[in-house]
Amino acid sequence: MFSKEEIAQRIAKEIKDGYYVNLGIGIPTLVANYIPNGINVVLQSENGLLGMGPFPYEGEEDADLINAGKQTITTLPGSSIFDSAMSFGMIRAQKVDLTILGAMEVSENGDIANWKIPGKMVKGMGGAMDLVASAKNIIVAMQHINKAGESKLLPKCTLPLTGVKCIKKIVTELAVLDILPEGGFKLLERAPGVSIEFIQQSTAGRLVVEGEIPEMRLD
Amino acid sequence: MINKVVSGAEEAIKDISDGACVMLGGFGLCGIPENCINALVAKQVKNLTCISNNAGVDDFGIGLMLKQRQVKKMISSYVGENAEFERQLLSGELEVELIPQGTLATRCLAAGYGMPAIFTPAGVGTEVAEGKEVRNFDGKDYLMEYAFDADFAIVKAWKGDTAGNLIFRSTSRNFNPVMAMAGKITIAEVEELVEAGELDPDQIHTPGIYVHRIFQGKNYEKRIEQLTVRK
Numbered sequence: 001m002f003s004k005e006e007i008a009q010r011i012a013k014e015i016k017d018g019y020y021v022n023l024g025i026g027i028p029t030l031v032a033n034y035i036p037n038g039i040n041v042v043l044q045s046e047n048g049l050l051g052m053g054p055f056p057y058e059g060e061e062d063a064d065l066i067n068a069g070k071q072t073i074t075t076l077p078g079s080s081i082f083d084s085a086m087s088f089g090m091i092r093a094q095k096v097d098l099t100i101l102g103a104m105e106v107s108e109n110g111d112i113a114n115w116k117i118p119g120k121m122v123k124g125m126g127g128a129m130d131l132v133a134s135a136k137n138i139i140v141a142m143q144h145i146n147k148a149g150e151s152k153l154l155p156k157c158t159l160p161l162t163g164v165k166c167i168k169k170i171v172t173e174l175a176v177l178d179i180l181p182e183g184g185f186k187l188l189e190r191a192p193g194v195s196i197e198f199i200q201q202s203t204a205g206r207l208v209v210e211g212e213i214p215e216m217r218l219d
Numbered sequence: 220m221i222n223k224v225v226s227g228a229e230e231a232i233k234d235i236s237d238g239a240c241v242m243l244g245g246f247g248l249c250g251i252p253e254n255c256i257n258a259l260v261a262k263q264v265k266n267l268t269c270i271s272n273n274a275g276v277d278d279f280g281i282g283l284m285l286k287q288r289q290v291k292k293m294i295s296s297y298v299g300e301n302a303e304f305e306r307q308l309l310s311g312e313l314e315v316e317l318i319p320q321g322t323l324a325t326r327c328l329a330a331g332y333g334m335p336a337i338f339t340p341a342g343v344g345t346e347v348a349e350g351k352e353v354r355n356f357d358g359k360d361y362l363m364e365y366a367f368d369a370d371f372a373i374v375k376a377w378k379g380d381t382a383g384n385l386i387f388r389s390t391s392r393n394f395n396p397v398m399a400m401a402g403k404i405t406i407a408e409v410e411e412l413v414e415a416g417e418l419d420p421d422q423i424h425t426p427g428i429y430v431h432r433i434f435q436g437k438n439y440e441k442r443i444e445q446l447t448v449r450k
Contacts, residue, residue: 046320047246047393058448063249063441064377064389070247070300071447081389083396083424084246084272085328088321092339111344115317122308122317123299129347130321133340164344 002173002191002216007141009034009218011100011171014139015041022046022091022131024101025069027141031100042078044096046127048087051079068127088127092134099135101128103142103167105157108205110167110179112140113159125162132163144172144202151204153177153185175199176216177207184208189216220415223383225432228258231406235371237264238291242327242367242398243271243281244374247300247444250391251280252375254408254436260284266291270369272323272394273297274304279442285313296320300444318347322364324397329366331400331429336365372402375436376425379409380418383427392424399425408436 002010004027012034015021022044023029032052035041043052045067052067053074061072075081090096105113112132115125132138145151153170170177176189184206190199192215200207225231232255235241241259245251256275259267260283267290274295275282282301284290292314298304307313318326319341329337338361342348352363374395377388385407387395399405407425412435 045390047249048390055447055449061443061446061448062389063443064391066247066249066390066444068246070249070444072443072445073447075389081392083387083392084320084324084394085397088324091321092341119309122305122315124295124297124317125319125347126297127320129319129345130339130341133343161345 001194005030006218007171007173010176010216011139011141012036014169015039015098017041019097020044020050020095021098021100022096024099024128026102028100028102029069044087044090045073046087046091046131048082048084049075049079051076053079088130091127091130094134094136096135097137099131099138100141101131101138103140103152105152105154105159106140106142106167106170107154107157108179108185109183110165111157112162112167113157114162116160118160128162132166135166138167138169140167140170142170142172144174151202153203153205155205174202180208186210187213189214191216220382222381223427223430223433224381224412225434227434228254228408228436231255231408231432231434232258232262232373235259235262235264238266239264239370240268240270240368242369242372242402243269244372244393244395244398245271245273245280246390246393247273248275248280248442250375250387250393250395251275252373252408253439255373255406256280256283259289260287263287263289265289268292268294270294270323270367272320274301276300276444277303279440288312292316294318294323296323324394326364326367327394327397327401330368331397334366336363338363367401369402370404372398372405374399374405374407376407376409378411378413378418379407379430379433380413380415380427381433382415383407383430383433384418384423385409385425385430386418386422387424396425400429404431405429406431407433409433410436410439
């Protein structure tokens with residue numbers, strides 16, 4: 001089974017040279033630590049920054065320079081700053097190549113829910129609805145099952161939706177899956193030591209298993 | 220040159236009265252108009268509709284206004300950092316409209332650009348779309364969202380001049396320039412106020428035509444929400 005860091009590490013393998021990438025809060029933020037050497041990637045932070053650098057050294061933090069998770073960060077050579085409207089303009093216009101975000105639920109037709117639990121948790125969607133509605137390439141980093149062992153990969157989302165038919169790839173602690181255009185979670189890889197049977201049990205939505213399913217490799 | 224300078228926050232907000240619709244710039248606590256928020260808290264105006272990406276934290280920013288029950292309705296995209304906000308929302312004391320962040324920014328932009336509405340795919344098929352007109356362009360659905368109509372916009376800039384021109388610093392820019400364009404009356408507080416002519420016209424982010432009142436703020440706390448450093 002994968003740790004959060006390993007989910008991030010696996011997702012990082014999907015990032016290609018020359019990509020502009022938006023990383024959501026939580027596991028997606030960790031992806032920045034695993035971007036392969038030798039490829040040039042520009043991270044977008046939707047509060048208005050392209051070229052997000054690492055966290056500052058202690059004492060060098062700047063209250064005016066934060067990421068969308070409100071963490072202190074730094075800029076890099078080539079960074080640029082802009083306002084919130086332009087930030088979502090470049091997202092809507094599909095200038096950002098890849099969006100990586102978290103989810104509470106994903107359905108087999110690619111719907112995602114990640115912003116609200118009615119009566120319990122109301123934090124808001126932030127930029128997630130804009131990102132999922134516009135991005136051409138979205139990878140979801142999420143837990144396959146909740147603490148009670150219930151699947152979060154469902155036939156239909158039970159929570160209020162963030163976007164419809166927009167998710168194409170999911171990486172969980174158990175597996176890497178694609179969402180098929182006709183619906184269904186297609187199993188691509190399994191985490192080390194995780195059986196297909198366990199993934200089947202842990203997936204409430206339609207799981208498609210064809211041929212050999214290799215173990216995920218991180219190297 | 221038209222002089223936009225007022226003496227301070229108290230004078231700048233003097234005609235914001237009960238029931239007003241007020242936009243406030245900032246992302247989290249970054250780039251929020253601290254002086255004007257404190258003045259609104261002191262003035263104790265009530266029944267405000269506030270348009271702001273976030274709602275501050277319990278003891279800073281808009282959170283201070285929430286604590287005093289000055290806000291009737293909040294229009295935001297993300298309010299996760301404020302426990303008092305969540306309590307008032309779940310108990311029904313506070314009316315809240317959560318909208319996608321890009322929609323929030325672009326509805327400001329539309330107001331400042333003189334456009335009545337925009338079309339965005341954000342929220343299609345979700346509860347955000349309820350009651351809204353959907354239009355299909357080239358096979359994709361978009362929601363029609365109206366430009367904001369705010370009585371006041373309050374923004375924070377790094378530098379400004381007596382003509383109301385503004386320059387923002389780093390990511391404290393965020394919603395400030397688009398909100399500055401969107402208010403019927405726009406109030407700007409700046410860290411450094413200079414004479415007209417001292418700022419390079421090529422470097423201005425917000426032209427003074429959008430700004431009605433400007434003053435140099437004081438005692439900026441610039442609180443950091445998530446201090447994160449490299450190991």
